[in-house]
Every structure is written in structure tokens, then in C-alpha cells.
Amino acid sequence: DSGVTQTPKHLITATGQRVTLRCSPRSGDLSVYWYQQSLDQGLQFLIQYYNGEERAKGNILERFSAQQFPDLHSELNLSSLELGDSALYFCASSLLGLGVKETQYFGPGTRLLVL
């Protein structure tokens, strides 16, 4: 158990809808990362927050947004969903927010299916 929690575990929704994925980092970690993993795109870094502020952006679509709250939990909002958004979404956390230069602890993921 990494100490990172993600909810929900599974999510089934329809095209055009909006969903929110939630992540609670490990106790003491200040940084949260979001990743998308799909069969055709592989593992892609979406966005990173550190202590409430956006620190780095990867291949995140404009339809997607995220935020980190004062209690350090984070939410990833996906809107105008398309079939191609079906994927496993991981959240990871780390203490110092040094990207891959620091051990990131991954949560169990949220599996999103868009029908």
C-alpha cells in the first residue's frame, strides 16, 4: 500500500459528460501528479501540483483541469468526455515535488470507461 488513495476505483459514464477524480496524497507529501495510462498512448504525465500551486504541465488536454486544495488533496476534472478518454488515471505523490528525480508513490488508479 503506497499510502495514496484514489476515488472512485471505477467510473462508467457517457460521452459529453463531466467527471471528477479525487486523490489524497501520502501523509506529509506536498506534491501531487496526475497520469493517464491507455493501451494506445501508454503512460502520460498530465499535470503536477506542489502545495496548492501548479508546478508542471504535461500532455493535458484543455478539456481537463485539476487543482490541489489546502488540505493537499487533489481533483482531476474531465469534461466533454470522448470515447478516447477511456483509460486508467493514476495519481502519485512526492514530498519535494522534484518530478521523476524523486520517488513518486502511485495510487491504485481510477479506471474510467466512456461509453
Add this chain to the structure above:
Amino acid sequence: QQQVKQSPQSLIVQKGGISIINCAYENTAFDYFPWYQQFPGKGPALLIAIRPDVSEKKEGRFTISFNKSAKQFSLHIMDSQPGDSATYFCAASDLYGQNFVFGPGTRLSVLP
């Protein structure tokens, strides 16, 4: 230039054998090269990482070899075990660790 290529896509090795996974990159600004291990149903976990100022790093049965001039690096798993069966991702990042990209992954199966 941001891409990291990884091969093979899948690998089957007998127990006790050596598993070798190769990665190549183009961006000379990449400064840090980690490997991740992912078991089915789990998130990736950092396995081992190397900086370009060394040519090899070993941790237990896992070794990274790095060839800066060829812009290639590889993961060697010695004495491979069925418990090593997982998907392995190489990655590359810049100096600050924030600009990073993953390889497409290699699915390793170690037969008992």
C-alpha cells in the same frame, strides 16, 4: 525529440535467465533516466535510476547500463524470477525532473 523509444514490446524469459530491455532517446537535454516496474492492477513504482555521468548502476539483480554517446540505456535483470513478471517503463527527464517522458513499456514474462 521528446520521445523515448523502448524495445522489445514484450519479452519472455526462462527463470534464471537475463532479461534485457533497451531504451533510446533523442533529446540531449535529458539528464536523468529512471525505470519503473508495474504489476497488473497496480500503479508504477520506481525501480532504479541513473544519471548520465555514470555508465552503469547496479541494485541487487537490476542493472542500468548507459551509453551517452549513443543516447541509449538499458535495464538488465539478472537471475530473472517469475515474480519479476511485470511491465517495465523507462523514462527520461531534464535537469529539474519536471519535463519527463515515458517509454511505451515492455511486458516481461518470466516462465517458471
